[in-house]
Amino acid sequence: MSNQIDLTLTRCTAAGCLAAAPWLVASAFVLITGASEKHWMFALAPLTFAGAIFQYRLNGLLAGQSAVLGLCQDQNTLYARLGSGQTLAVTACPSSRISSKVVLLKLRPIATRSASYPVVLLSGTRIAGNVPEDQFRRLRMWLRLGRTQ
Incomplete structure (x- = not known):
């Protein structure tokens, strides 16, 4: 049995909704605040909705040049x-979160510090996830225990 991790993401509505949730909360705040006599706040609503749509497309529909379509681990890297066809060596930022059914990764390329790539990984039986269970478990364990510092 190989310890290689080769994780291919699939389109997932739940992952897109989870990625868009902070932007939707910000949209609700802007709309509620705008309705309570701060009418200038309505000008921010299109920006927050655009952020929600962007994150849904990026993580749920896997559309766009910077969408992460797959993760693989080779020789501890x-x-x-990416959606652009590139394969980049990345590292998980400390702000990434790992749980038993959800992994929220912020990936930063090793070569540069200019861009980061958000990734939402879901695995479960109640809600269809975007990754296979066995590869998801291997990635979680590698992220928690297997990396060298």
């Missing part, structure tokens, strides 16, 4: 396959 994590690689991300």
Whole structure:
């Protein structure tokens, strides 16, 4: 049995909704605040809705040049396959969160510090996830225990 991790993401509505949730909360705040006599706040609503749509497309529909379509691990290095066709060596930022059914990753390329790539990984039986269970478990364990510092 190989310890290689080769994770291919699939389109997932739940992952898109989870990625868009902070932007939708910000949209609700802007709309409620705008309705309570701060009418200038309505000008921010299109920006927050655009952020929600962007994150839904990026993480739910896997559309766009910077969408992460897959992750693979080789010789203790994590690689991300992007929608643009590139494969980059990446590292998970400390702000990434790992739980038993959800992994929220913020991936930063090793070569540069200019861009980061958000990734939402879901695995479960109640809600269809966007990754296979066995590869998801291997990635979680590698992220928690297997990396060298």
